[in-house]
Amino acid sequence: MTDAGVFFVDDEDVLREAADQTFDLAGIPCQCFPTANAAVQSLTRDFDGAIVTDIRMPGMDGTEFLAQVMRLDPDIPVILVTGHGDVDLAVGCIKKGAYDFLEKPCEPARLVATVERAMERRRLILENRRLREQISPAHVIDDRLTGRSSTMQHFRKQLRAVADTDADALILGDTGTGKEVAARALHAASARAERPFVHVNCAALPAALIESELFGSEPGAFPGAMRARVGRLEHARRGTLCLDEIDTLSLPLQAKLLQVLDSREVTRLGSNDPIPLELRVIALSKVDLEKAVEHGSFRSDLLYRLNVVILQMPPVAARREDVPSLFATLAADVAKRHDRDVPELDPDHLTALAARDWPGNVREIRNVAERFVLGLGDNEGPAQNETLADRMAAHEKSLIAAALHVHSGRLKDTHESLGVSRKTLYEKMQRHGLSRETSEPES
Numbered sequence: 001m002t003d004a005g006v007f008f009v010d011d012e013d014v015l016r017e018a019a020d021q022t023f024d025l026a027g028i029p030c031q032c033f034p035t036a037n038a039a040v041q042s043l044t045r046d047f048d049g050a051i052v053t054d055i056r057m058p059g060m061d062g063t064e065f066l067a068q069v070m071r072l073d074p075d076i077p078v079i080l081v082t083g084h085g086d087v088d089l090a091v092g093c094i095k096k097g098a099y100d101f102l103e104k105p106c107e108p109a110r111l112v113a114t115v116e117r118a119m120e121r122r123r124l125i126l127e128n129r130r131l132r133e134q135i136s137p138a139h140v141i142d143d144r145l146t147g148r149s150s151t152m153q154h155f156r157k158q159l160r161a162v163a164d165t166d167a168d169a170l171i172l173g174d175t176g177t178g179k180e181v182a183a184r185a186l187h188a189a190s191a192r193a194e195r196p197f198v199h200v201n202c203a204a205l206p207a208a209l210i211e212s213e214l215f216g217s218e219p220g221a222f223p224g225a226m227r228a229r230v231g232r233l234e235h236a237r238r239g240t241l242c243l244d245e246i247d248t249l250s251l252p253l254q255a256k257l258l259q260v261l262d263s264r265e266v267t268r269l270g271s272n273d274p275i276p277l278e279l280r281v282i283a284l285s286k287v288d289l290e291k292a293v294e295h296g297s298f299r300s301d302l303l304y305r306l307n308v309v310i311l312q313m314p315p316v317a318a319r320r321e322d323v324p325s326l327f328a329t330l331a332a333d334v335a336k337r338h339d340r341d342v343p344e345l346d347p348d349h350l351t352a353l354a355a356r357d358w359p360g361n362v363r364e365i366r367n368v369a370e371r372f373v374l375g376l377g378d379n380e381g382p383a384q385n386e387t388l389a390d391r392m393a394a395h396e397k398s399l400i401a402a403a404l405h406v407h408s409g410r411l412k413d414t415h416e417s418l419g420v421s422r423k424t425l426y427e428k429m430q431r432h433g434l435s436r437e438t439s440e441p442e443s
Helices: 013-025 034-040 062-072 084-095 108-133 139-143 149-161 177-189 210-215 253-263 290-296 300-306 320-338 347-354 361-373 389-406 411-418 422-432
Strands: 006-009 032-035 051-056 078-082 100-103 168-171 199-200 240-245 280-285 309-312
Touching: 006 013, 006 034, 013 032, 013 108, 032 034, 034 051, 051 062, 051 108, 062 078, 062 084, 078 084, 078 108, 084 100, 100 108, 108 361, 139 149, 139 177, 149 177, 149 309, 168 177, 177 199, 177 240, 177 280, 210 253, 253 300, 290 300, 320 347, 320 361, 320 389, 347 389, 389 411, 389 422, 411 422
Parallel strands: 006 032, 006 051, 051 078, 078 100, 168 280, 168 309, 199 240, 240 280
Antiparallel strands: none
16 A cells, blocks of 8 residues: 555646655655656555645646546545636536645645645545445345345345446335335445435425436526535435435436436536536336336336346335344334333234234334334234235244244244244245344254
8 A cells, every 4th residue: 555645746846846845844755746647657546645736737737637546546635736727627627526726826834734634534535445345245235124034135135236336226116115225225335335325305306496406506597596506416426326206207307317327427507517427326216117108207218227227125015024023123223212122022912013914014114113112002903905824824924933033043942932843843934935044053
């Protein structure tokens, strides 16, 4: 790894000498380069300092140098030094990823202070990267999306397969299944985890403001626009943009969004200057978008642009055996939030919960868990739309799932508590697609 410090790039000998003395007095290691090409050759992605560069230089100028650095690692702080006539150019470079700019002549104290702030930011970024490398995507996803059912295991496997890529994704699922939780897990397990996760509920944005909210605006772009506004798309640069309920966007907005996603550039309202975007897009919808295309309410080309990866969030009805552990997890979260103890979880109560329909999915379970922790009771009954055989099978499955949860997956304790042999328990677990999934050793 390069020693922490600063790369100073300027074609004037006297400025390089002055900078070397300034940083030496401040106790900051400094390497000076007469050309940007020379600096690029010494730069690596794990560079843990800051770069100060002039804009006007022969050969590769400061703007080209900035572009090279951003391609190597967009989180390397680049500070531009510019003459008065190049301030607008420097401001444009800020939009392209530069950390800051300073006008000539620059006071040594201000130069040192700016570099120290940039180096501290770089240090924190690299530290976060090292910590993230110690946590595998599998752990991040498994911690946020619990459940031992084969359905959830398959869903988590899909998330892990695409987590470390930049592929856009479309997550489909019924209301309350946890699509946003899945999107956040996907972001947290990706290389973008330290960058912004910008969640946009398209259905909640007022129709009159949604375009400005998404794309940003310049002063005077429309009545009431008094100052520049950074849109959600721009705010998500280098991170992840989550478009929730994307099916609610109007067709004109869908067309504009498609253009942005294709070009990876956004132009604020009232401006002609495109701003480069480097981001990942995760779209969420409870609506079947292919049917929406057939009905003419959703653009087919936007669907094809979004559905690089399609992930189907399973409803609770498809993972009843997860209800006991899910309820226990949510109850623990509620208790922590309200600073209360979790009431004792009765296996019979967990079994009854697993037998319900749960049309509101995980969100409904969370509400019931909150009432349970707060001691408000719960009077809802079991599922009503199943045959007797279905109910008996679901009841047996939920009984076993609840016992596995209570005994942390230990098979000996589980089959003894259920009053069946180990072989019978194993056969029933296979029949119902259950697994033990425990980190504790078997007794």
